[in-house]
Amino acid sequence: MSDFMEIIKGRRSIRRYQDREIPEEKLNKVLEAIRWSPSWANTQCWEVIVVKDSMIKQKLQETLSTGNPATKAIGEAPVVITLCGKLQSAGYKKGQATTKFGDWFMFDLGIATQNLCLAAHNLNLGTVIIGLFDQDKAKEILKIPEGYELVVLIPLGYPAQEGREPNRREISEFLHYDKF
Numbered sequence: 213m214s215d216f217m218e219i220i221k222g223r224r225s226i227r228r229y230q231d232r233e234i235p236e237e238k239l240n241k242v243l244e245a246i247r248w249s250p251s252w253a254n255t256q257c258w259e260v261i262v263v264k265d266s267m268i269k270q271k272l273q274e275t276l277s278t279g280n281p282a283t284k285a286i287g288e289a290p291v292v293i294t295l296c297g298k299l300q301s302a303g304y305k306k307g308q309a310t311t312k313f314g315d316w317f318m319f320d321l322g323i324a325t326q327n328l329c330l331a332a333h334n335l336n337l338g339t340v341i342i343g344l345f346d347q348d349k350a351k352e353i354l355k356i357p358e359g360y361e362l363v364v365l366i367p368l369g370y371p372a373q374e375g376r377e378p379n380r381r382e383i384s385e386f387l388h389y390d391k392f
Contacts, residue, residue: 219334224375226338227281229288232370238335239291242368245331246295249324252302252316258324261354263292271353272365275346282342282367289367293328294350296360297321321363328366338371 239262246260263269266287273286286292303309303316313319329339342365351362 219330223329223333224338224377225282225340226367226369226371226373226375227285227340228372229285229290229338229367229369230372231288231290233290234337234369238337239368241335242293242328242331242337245327246324249320249327251320251323255298255302255320257298257302257317257320259296259298259356259360261294261296261356263294263354264290268353272345272350275350275353276342277344280342280344282340285340285367286342286365288372289369291368293366293368294354294362295321295324295328295364295366296356296362299359299361317361318363325364325366332368336370337368338375339366339368341366 243260243262246258249256249258251257263272269286269289269292272292273283276283276286297315297317297320299315299317300307300309301317302320303311303314309315325341329341332339343363345365347362350365351360354362356362
């Protein structure tokens with residue numbers, strides 16, 4: 213296994229994929245990373261849809277706005293993983309939201325997404341996190357029931373090209389001690 217910080221630093225948004233299937237063993241390892249994601253009170257509020265059907269992927273592409281650089285990725289990647297959140301589960305106790313921020317599903321799905329992407333990178337697979345699309349239209353395409361929200365589309369496959377290293381702020385630019 214690679215050094216964990218190298219995995220974190222090396223992960224990139226991949227928008228071009230090779231025409232190459234993902235072995236089930238690797239896909240299952242990525243799904244296992246989601247399974248072990250931490251969540252509010254262990255609610256595990258995620259539901260995952262693995263999309264391999266090219267017709268469904270084409271319909272999902274149509275939910276992205278014109279010019280979205282990730283549009284081609286949905287069609288090229290052999291798999292698109294979608295993460296949905298169960299509403300009024302994470303962050304709730306006895307049917308009531310318990311924090312200022314209400315439903316915690318977005319936070320929990322963010323953690324699950326990060327686990328997925330890091331596990332994929334560790335397996336030499338690429339991902340790109342797509343959040344800008346018509347969620348309601350995509351929800352209809354994927355037949356997601358009431359009580360759940362589709363949050364993210366994540367193409368998954370072997371990268372056709374390496375992503376650029378992004379600029380990062382120095383720790384000193386965002387770090388505060390004791391007070392902001």
